[in-house]
Amino acid sequence: xxRRLKLLFPLPFVLAAPLAAQVAPVSAMxxxxxxxxxxxxxxxxxxxIEGTALAAVSDQAGAYxxxxxxxxxxxxxxxxxGYVLSRIPVTVPTRGDLRLDITxxxxxxxLEGITVTADAxxxxxxEMATATVIGAEAIRHQTATSLTGVLELVPGVxxxxxxxxxxxxxxxxxxxTAGIGGSxxxxxxxxxxxxxxxxxxxLSNNANxxxxxxxxxxxxxxxxxxxxxxxxxxAATLDRVxxxxxxxxxxxGDLTQGAIIVDTRVGAFAPELRxxxxxxxxxxxALGGWNLTSRHGFTANxxxxxxxxxxxxxxDHADRLAGQLRHSASLGSSAEGAGPKxxxxxxxxxxxxxDDRPExxxxxxx
Numbered sequence: 528x529x530r531r532l533k534l535l536f537p538l539p540f541v542l543a544a545p546l547a548a549q550v551a552p553v554s555a556m557x558x559x560x561x562x563x564x565x566x567x568x569x570x571x572x573x574x575x576i577e578g579t580a581l582a583a584v585s586d587q588a589g590a591y592x593x594x595x596x597x598x599x600x601x602x603x604x605x606x607x608x609g610y611v612l613s614r615i616p617v618t619v620p621t622r623g624d625l626r627l628d629i630t631x632x633x634x635x636x637x638l639e640g641i642t643v644t645a646d647a648x649x650x651x652x653x654e655m656a657t658a659t660v661i662g663a664e665a666i667r668h669q670t671a672t673s674l675t676g677v678l679e680l681v682p683g684v685x686x687x688x689x690x691x692x693x694x695x696x697x698x699x700x701x702x703x704t705a706g707i708g709g710s711x712x713x714x715x716x717x718x719x720x721x722x723x724x725x726x727x728x729x730l731s732n733n734a735n736x737x738x739x740x741x742x743x744x745x746x747x748x749x750x751x752x753x754x755x756x757x758x759x760x761x762a763a764t765l766d767r768v769x770x771x772x773x774x775x776x777x778x779x780g781d782l783t784q785g786a787i788i789v790d791t792r793v794g795a796f797a798p799e800l801r802x803x804x805x806x807x808x809x810x811x812x813a814l815g816g817w818n819l820t821s822r823h824g825f826t827a828n829x830x831x832x833x834x835x836x837x838x839x840x841x842x843d844h845a846d847r848l849a850g851q852l853r854h855s856a857s858l859g860s861s862a863e864g865a866g867p868k869x870x871x872x873x874x875x876x877x878x879x880x881x882d883d884r885p886e887x888x889x890x891x892x893x
Contacts, residue, residue, distance in 0.1 A: 556624040557596050557617070560589040561605060561631055569607065569631050577602040577614075596625075605629045661768040663792075671762035672803070672810050672832050673847075674789065678757075681770050689808050691834040691845040691880075695757040697721055699772050699785035722786040723755045726874060730755045759878045761830040761849050763801055763812040766792040792816065793826050793853060808834045826853040842885050849878035 561572040568589025575582035576596060585591040598621040605613040610631040619625055659681050671677050675695040679686050684697070699721045723730045769788040798815030814828030829850040836843040852875045859868030 553621050554595045554597055555619050555622060556592065556594050557601075557603065557619065557627055558590070558592040558624060559627040559629060561585040561591060561629045562589055563631055563633065569610070572605050572607045572610070572629070572631060574603065574605045574629070577604050603627060603629070605631065607631065610634060657772045659770045659772070661770070663766050666762065666765050666768070669762065670803070672758075672808055672834075673762055674757040674760040674765065674768070674787075677762050677765060677768055678770065678787070689803070689805065689810075691758045691808065691832060691847060692836040692843070696755070697757065697787070699770070699787075721784040723757075723760075723789065724786060725760065725789045725876070726791055756880065758845070758847060759849060759880055760789065761810075761812060761828075761832070761847075763810075763830060764791045764814060764828045764849075764851060766790050791851060791853075792828070793855070794818075794824060807836070807838070808832065822857040824855045827851070836884075842883075844883055846881045846883070847878065849876075851876050 557576075561569045561574065563569050568585075568587065570585055570587045570589060572585040572589070572591070573582065574585065574591045574593065576593060579597075581593050581596060583591045583593050596619050598619045601617055601619050603613075603615045603617055605615070611634045613629055613631060615627065615629065617625060617627060661677060661680050665680060666677055669677055669680060670689055671679070672689045672691060673695060675687075675697065676689055678684055678697055767790040771786045771788070792814065794816050795818045796816045799813070801810075801812040803810045803812075810830065810832035812828065812830045814826075816824065816826040818824050827850075830847070832847045834845045836845075854871075854873045856871040857869075858871065
């Protein structure tokens with residue numbers, strides 16, 4: 528019995544020996560350096576065997592090493608930002624190692640093309656200034672009752688709800704300073720405030736020559752000391768606004784606080800009727816443009832707006848009635864036939880702004 532056991536025990540080990548030889552993994556190592564065209568080492572190159580998780584990053588000397596690579600055909604992939612992607616086919620031996628030096632070709636970083644265009648109506652022609660141009664499309668989508676609301680699209684201008692409850696002004700390139708009675712106002716820094724040019728005609732700023740008295744006794748809304756009251760210019764009639772924050776050209780005659788160039792709608796367009804209202808303000812605007820003949824055009828608009836400052840608390844309110852009539856005529860033809868010899872542009876603007884603030888009978892009159 529003991530002899531049989533001695534003969535049987537070695538048998539499993541004899542049978543398992545060839546099986547173990549078959550299961551034992553066979554792999555090799557791929558190593559080398561990543562170099563540029565001049566032979567200098569390239570660090571931080573990602574080197575991997577495609578289709579596997581085997582990967583390495585080259586060091587400062589450009590050296591990399593991939594272990595446990597299966598034998599047979601393999602694809603080595605090397606890449607780094609600023610260099611062309613390299614894919615190198617290799618045949619990995621069953622044992623030992625394979626040295627593979629990889630030459631990386633430089634490549635400029637290429638981004639998608641950027642096209643910058645500029646059109647004449649969208650920029651300030653020949654101005655030595657920093658300008659912001661607000662076009663017709665932006666004006667149509669802005670909820671505003673006056674030019675002030677349109678100017679809220681200028682960077683740095685404070686946003687406010689549409690209203691006409693108080694004087695509306697804008698001071699460019701001005702620093703607030705102490706005003707009458709210790710108040711702070713940027714308008715007090717300049718003699719005539721920011722220049723407003725409406726359809727090529729500078730608006731008068733003579734309101735700044737008003738006097739409030741030695742102690743500033745008057746308490747009603749006034750544009751004295753701050754330029755034009757922008758409530759008089761309805762937003763619905765505007766076509767283009769250009770805000771020059773830098774140094775305006777001499778042709779505008781103002782070098783202190785910049786300029787605001789305002790163009791109203793002109794030409795032939797379908798008649799429009801607009802109504803805008805909220806809890807405080809209601810506004811109605813009617814406008815249209817017609818070509819009477821091939822050489823004559825006519826534009827007209829009428830706007831009425833009313834704001835109640837504090838409904839249910841006071842009876843204070845502000846009303847604005849504004850309108851414009853505009854006629855253009857082209858006479859003759861130039862020698863080259865490029866356009867008319869003479870163009871006549873006649874305009875008539877009118878507005879009435881009433882800021883009514885009755886005394887409160889519950890307080891002492893005056």
